[in-house]
Amino acid sequence: MEGPTVGMERFKAYGARVGVWLQGGLDLSVRMKVVVGPDPSLVYRPDVDPDVAKDKGSFRNYTSGPLLDRVLATYKLMHTRQTVDFVRKKHAQFGGFSYKKMTIMEAVDMLDGLVDESDPDVDFPNSFHAFQTAEGIRKAHPDKDWFHLVGLLHDLGKVLALAGEPQWAVVGDTFPVGCRPQASVVFCDSTFQDNPDLQDPLYSTELGMYQPHCGLENVLMSWGHDEYMYQMMKFNKFSLPPEAFYMIRFHSFYPWHTGGDYRQLCSARDLAMLPWVREFNKFDLYTKCPDLPDVDDLRPYYQGLIDKYCPGVLRW
Ligand SMILES: [Fe+2]
Numbered sequence: 001m002e003g004p005t006v007g008m009e010r011f012k013a014y015g016a017r018v019g020v021w022l023q024g025g026l027d028l029s030v031r032m033k034v035v036v037g038p039d040p041s042l043v044y045r046p047d048v049d050p051d052v053a054k055d056k057g058s059f060r061n062y063t064s065g066p067l068l069d070r071v072l073a074t075y076k077l078m079h080t081r082q083t084v085d086f087v088r089k090k091h092a093q094f095g096g097f098s099y100k101k102m103t104i105m106e107a108v109d110m111l112d113g114l115v116d117e118s119d120p121d122v123d124f125p126n127s128f129h130a131f132q133t134a135e136g137i138r139k140a141h142p143d144k145d146w147f148h149l150v151g152l153l154h155d156l157g158k159v160l161a162l163a164g165e166p167q168w169a170v171v172g173d174t175f176p177v178g179c180r181p182q183a184s185v186v187f188c189d190s191t192f193q194d195n196p197d198l199q200d201p202l203y204s205t206e207l208g209m210y211q212p213h214c215g216l217e218n219v220l221m222s223w224g225h226d227e228y229m230y231q232m233m234k235f236n237k238f239s240l241p242p243e244a245f246y247m248i249r250f251h252s253f254y255p256w257h258t259g260g261d262y263r264q265l266c267s268a269r270d271l272a273m274l275p276w277v278r279e280f281n282k283f284d285l286y287t288k289c290p291d292l293p294d295v296d297d298l299r300p301y302y303q304g305l306i307d308k309y310c311p312g313v314l315r316w
Contacts (some may be wrong), residue, residue, distance in 0.1 A: 072187055072190075072191070074167055074168055074172065075168075075172065075186060075187045075191050076187070076190075076191045077166070077167075077168040078168035078169070078172055078191075078222070079181070079185075079187070079191035079192045079195055080191070080192070080194045080195050081168065081169075081195075082168070082169070082175075082177055082195075082222040082223060083177060083195060083196060083197045084177050084178045084197055084203060084209070084220060086177075086223065087177050087220050087221070087222065087223045088220070090169065090223040091223075091231075094160070094163075094228055094231070095231060095235075097232060097235050097236075097315040097316060098315070099159075099163050099316050100159070100162075100315075100316040101313050101314070101315055101316070102313060102314065102316060103306070103312065103313055103314065104152075104153065104156070104306045104310055104314065105299070105302075105303065105306065107156045107159055107316070108127045108130060108152070108156065109127070110159065110162065111126040111127070111156070111158060111159065111161075111162075112126045112127050126158075127295055128292060128293070128295065129155065130151065130152045130153075130154070130155060130156075131151075131152065131293045131295050131298050131302075132292070132293055133151035133152070133154065133283045133284055134148050134149070134150075134151030134152040134298075134302065135148075135151070135293050135298065136151065136282075136283035137150065137151045137280070137283050138151075140283070145305055145308070146240050146241055146244055146305075146309060147243075147244070147280075148302070148305060149240065149244070149302070149305040149306070149309055149310075150240070150244045150247055150248060150280065151280075151283060152302050152305075153229065153233075153248060153310075154229070154247070154248050154251055154280070154284065155225060155229075156225075156229055157170075157224070157225030157226060157227075157228040157229030157230075157232065157248075158170055158171065158225045159316055160224075160225055160228055169223050169224060170224055170225050171224060171225060171252075172224065172252065173185070173186055173252050173253070173254045173255065174221050174222045174224055174226055174227070174250075174252045174253045174254075175221070175222050175253070175255055176208070176210075176216075176219045176220065176221055176222070176262060176265065177197065177203075177220050177221070177222055178197070178202075178203050178208045178209040178210065178219075178220050179203060179205065179206065179207055179208025179209065179210060179265075180198070180203075180204050180205060180206055180208060181255075182206075182255055182259070182261035182262055183259075183261065184254070184255040184258075184259025184260065184261045185255045185259070185261075186254070186255075206264065207264060207265075210265055212264055212265075213264070213265065213266060213267055214265060214267070215265070215266070215267035215269060215270060216250065216253075216256075216262075216265060216266060216267070216270045217267075217269075219265050221249075221250075221253065224252065225252075226248060226249055226250065226251055226252045226253070227249060229248050229249075230245055230248050230249035232314070232315075232316060233245055233248065233310070235315065236310065236314045236315060238309055238310040239308075239309050239310070240309050240310070243273065243276045246273045246276065246277065247273075247276055247277050247280040250273075250277050251277065251280055251281065251284060253277075257274060257277045257278055257281060258278075258281070
């Protein structure tokens with residue numbers, strides 16, 4: 001295990017890298033790097049634990065200047081192009097899970113490999129966040145091995161990036177399509193005006209195409225790594241409890257789990273699940289702990305969990 005000082009140095013290097021990625025533009029040549037890095041929403045997000053972001057230079061200075069412009073540009077694309085029609089097409093495109101066959105660990109490694117290929121200077125594997133999230137959960141919930149695995153799995157849907165999907169259709173906060181976006185959606189006031197659904201007499205209302213309290217399971221969410229990974233887990237029949245599926249499906253739905261919006265769509269089940277999503281979210285914010293886990297030491301433990309809950313070669 002590396003000490004905290006080394007960890008913080010690498011962490012700072014990572015923060016600098018994020019800035020470079022996000023300022024690098026959104027064209028195809030740099031898209032992979034951006035996609036497999038942290039969600040732009042997380043970099044932008046002002047609720048980074050101040051206790052942990054001890055080195056103020058590491059993240060907080062990205063809340064203004066060119067990075068903010070770039071993040072805003074990403075959300076502008078997302079909020080313009082994520083429509084009911086778009087999301088349905090993506091479900092059809094990826095719902096057959098004929099993109100690739102691989103194990104969970106191969107998916108973890110694959111995202112790392114992509115970063116390395118794109119930029120040989122990157123010394124910070126993408127799996128760091130997965131293992132760190134998992135280890136945080138393991139420490140706080142030692143008796144719930146399935147929850148540890150959720151930490152490892154939650155961002156693997158970012159393999160969508162390998163299928164050529166643009167950043168705005170892979171990462172970032174999610175929101176329901178088919179109804180008017182609510183106030184806590186990030187950049188809500190400045191990014192939706194060109195979304196054709198908001199010209200639709202039904203989709204532009206508060207309830208939109210939904211019944212009151214229909215349950216989030218019946219809501220069409222913007223397309224990204226959450227929904228894709230949830231569908232993939234269902235398709236491959238992961239033997240994890242419903243809470244695990246739920247946390248992965250809605251972990252980026254900040255306007256709901258943190259913003260407190262979209263309550264009119266929630267069922268009693270959603271409200272019962274909300275504490276789980278919030279609990280998970282505590283560990284998802286990678287800035288919480290400057291210690292880097294020794295990934296090679298941890299692999300055997302997580303391989304055991306994979307063998308228990310989602311073994312073998314899976315369809316992606
Ligand atoms: Fe995520």
